[in-house]
Amino acid sequence: VPEPSPDEARALAAAAGIPMPEERVASFARGLARVRGFAAELRSLDLDDVPPWTPPR
Amino acid sequence: LDPAALTVVDARAAIGAGSLSPVELLDAVLDRIRARNDELRAYLLVDDEGARLAAREAEGAAREGDRRPLLGIPVCVKDVIDVAGLPTTAGAAGWRREPPSDATAVARLRADGAVIVGKGNTNEFAYGIDGRNPHWGDARNPFDGERISGGSSAGPAVAVATGMALAGLGTDTTGSLRVPAALCGVVGLRPTHGAVPTDGVVPLAWSYDVVGPLARTVEDVALLWAVLAGEDAAGDARLPRTGLLTALAEGSEPAVAAGTRTFAEALDAEPVELPMLGHAEAIHTTVQMSEASAVHAGWFAQQRDRYSPPVRERLELGRTLPAIDYLRAQQARRVLVDEFAALMEDEGLAALLAPTTLAVAPRRDGDQAAQRPALLHAVLPLSQTAGPVLAVPSGVDDEGLPVGVQLAGRPGDEAALLGLAAGVGRSR
Numbered sequence: 001v002p003e004p005s006p007d008e009a010r011a012l013a014a015a016a017g018i019p020m021p022e023e024r025v026a027s028f029a030r031g032l033a034r035v036r037g038f039a040a041e042l043r044s045l046d047l048d049d050v051p052p053w054t055p056p057r
Numbered sequence: 058l059d060p061a062a063l064t065v066v067d068a069r070a071a072i073g074a075g076s077l078s079p080v081e082l083l084d085a086v087l088d089r090i091r092a093r094n095d096e097l098r099a100y101l102l103v104d105d106e107g108a109r110l111a112a113r114e115a116e117g118a119a120r121e122g123d124r125r126p127l128l129g130i131p132v133c134v135k136d137v138i139d140v141a142g143l144p145t146t147a148g149a150a151g152w153r154r155e156p157p158s159d160a161t162a163v164a165r166l167r168a169d170g171a172v173i174v175g176k177g178n179t180n181e182f183a184y185g186i187d188g189r190n191p192h193w194g195d196a197r198n199p200f201d202g203e204r205i206s207g208g209s210s211a212g213p214a215v216a217v218a219t220g221m222a223l224a225g226l227g228t229d230t231t232g233s234l235r236v237p238a239a240l241c242g243v244v245g246l247r248p249t250h251g252a253v254p255t256d257g258v259v260p261l262a263w264s265y266d267v268v269g270p271l272a273r274t275v276e277d278v279a280l281l282w283a284v285l286a287g288e289d290a291a292g293d294a295r296l297p298r299t300g301l302l303t304a305l306a307e308g309s310e311p312a313v314a315a316g317t318r319t320f321a322e323a324l325d326a327e328p329v330e331l332p333m334l335g336h337a338e339a340i341h342t343t344v345q346m347s348e349a350s351a352v353h354a355g356w357f358a359q360q361r362d363r364y365s366p367p368v369r370e371r372l373e374l375g376r377t378l379p380a381i382d383y384l385r386a387q388q389a390r391r392v393l394v395d396e397f398a399a400l401m402e403d404e405g406l407a408a409l410l411a412p413t414t415l416a417v418a419p420r421r422d423g424d425q426a427a428q429r430p431a432l433l434h435a436v437l438p439l440s441q442t443a444g445p446v447l448a449v450p451s452g453v454d455d456e457g458l459p460v461g462v463q464l465a466g467r468p469g470d471e472a473a474l475l476g477l478a479a480g481v482g483r484s485r
Contacts, residue, residue: 016376019361024370031374035346038339039382042389045336052387053394055251055264056443056468 001040003033061085061220065130065277068223072119072129079115079129082223083108083172086131089220090174096202098194099215101136103175104143111172118170126280128170133213133222134163136176137183138268139257147259148179148209150192151363152356160257162226162268162285169284174222177212183228183261184349184368185209186236186432187425191365195421199241200458204418207237207432213271214241224281225271230261231341232413232436234269235448235463239413242450242459244278245271246475249468250443253285262348264387265341265440275449275482279475286471297407299464299477300329300400305411305435313412313460316451320462323481326410331400333393337438340393343378343386350375367425390441397442398467407473408464411435413448417458439465447474449482 004012009029013020020028060068060082071077087105094100108131115129134140137147139156140163146153159167167173178196180188188196188211196211198204199218206215213225214237227234229247238245246269253268260266270281301321309317320326350357350372357364357372364372400406412435419428439446444467451462466474 012377013373016373018373018376024366027370028373031370032377035342035374035378035382038343039378039385041336041339042343042382042385045385045389045392047385047388047392050388050391052384053264053390053443054387 001033001037004029059085059220061089063223064274065127065223065272065280066274068130069126069128073124079112079119079172080109082129083112083131086174086221086223093219094221097197097199097215097219098178099196099212099219099221100133100175101146101148101178101193101212102143104173107142108172108174115170115172123170125170127166127284130171130224131174131222132166132171133174133177133216133225135179135210135213135225135227137179137228137259138163138226140173140176143176145176145259147182148190148193149181149363151360156257158257161254163257165285165287166226171224177210177216177225177227179211180209181365181368182259182353183209183230183233184371186232186429188237189421189425197421198418201418201456203421204458205240205421207240207414207418209233210245210271211237214238214243214245217241217243217271217273223272224277227269227271228258229267229269229440230265230345231440232433234271235413235436235446236432238271238448239450239461240418240459243271243273244275244450245269245448246278246282246471247440247446248282248286248471249445252469260352262345262352264344264348275475275478279479282471282475297473298405299324299326300404300406300409301326302331302334302409302411303328304330304334305438308415308431308434309412310416310454312417312452312454313415316460317410317412317462319485320410320451320481323484324410324477329400329404329406329409331396333389333396334438336389337393337441340386340389340441341437343382344390346371346375347378347383393441394443401467407470408466408477411439411463411465413461413463417454417460435463439463444468445471445474447478449478
């Protein structure tokens, strides 16, 4: 998953209500690429009709 | 012999026999704290007065023949767990609460006679695996102060390893009992999810959070487990089949590999595969980040600038995750849990064996991000099963630094794991 551009990272942070000083944008963008990679990995699995795990009662 | 060097089992026996008083035991523990806590930062707060009061009460009870299993045993409680009358700070810079009552886990220990010595150091809000704390000082490894202790249940592990307590109470979301246990050479039990109530515990991620014990021996942890769970933890004496998760051992340092091999031979373990473990990091990171961000939503709004940069960034990233990604991760976890249950059933396995960390304790001045994979590689996947995982020492490297292995079992199988580990201990 490609790293988002600084502008995209700023926009995503703003949408989530996160102030993003310039010195933190690059690290935040790397983090976004990582979590997006995980999301893509999970999307590749066949999870149709699988209920989410919930703690046993 | 210094009473602080005793195991829980031996100290309790000595108290019962009248050859050791709980006050004498506490004094020995407090001496160790005075000697080493400034250097090792195991405790964030020591409750001298409260502990002395509890020890005097235990002394009186012992004279009257009180048979409670933890009577007079000094315990260090991780500072994300409430102890009535002491502040809970979660190792954070700007967060604190004054609990009016004990967390259930603490109440159970106290009801069976334990003496709470104080609050143990932790990664900020338990959101870390190395025992570093930029706000109150890093917990340091008892075997080499220039190395990390592992975390986040860092303080209780260091305290137990050094006689600043005989037992510890911590939490484990990703590996926070097991990693410090391995790096400090003690035993830690991640119990079955939900087996011990987590009320009075600062949450990190509800789907993974558990409360569990630390001690120097498997027998001590079995005793603590019996108290925490309210069940017999005597263990099963037979040695049932064990599977070796070779995928989790890949990349182990030689000492770690040797320790794993020792346990595999003692348990006659055969290699097994659990393919869904390959997706464990994606599942875990997505669920944990989402839940931690929800837990912290209110606090984050008030004090975002007081979090350390790594924790702050994880919380911020969690806020960007869509609900559908969170649910997909929980769907994938369901597949993993079912795969684990089927493997255990089909192969007739009582436990799965893996190393705890892939390396000995890294240096404190090293690159934190680069150190994380070796610490997390084998513990994170086994947090997915919702069953118990026992971390036990498996040896030391050439410099005397400890390494360990994990035994993972089906939900509710703590006693079987404790029995297996005790059996290996007797055979070594």
